[in-house]
Amino acid sequence: MITIEQLVLSADHVFIDSTHVKASANKRKFEKKIVRKETRAYEAKRQEELNQDRIDHGKKPFPP
Incomplete structure (x- = not known):
């Protein structure tokens, strides 16, 4: 049987990842690769x- 104490989160054990990753989404820069x-x-x-x-x-369907 689970008690109410087991369901409550403790603030001592909460971790938040706030790392930022820069996206490389340049529309004018292309890299050609060989695809199977x-x-x-x-x-x-x-x-x-x-x-x-x-x-x-x-x-509507997506364009090709």
């Missing part, structure tokens, strides 16, 4: 499934 064919096929199939789900829920 299986990865491209998987991505195309995933995109088709996602768009079909959006159509089923009355939303």
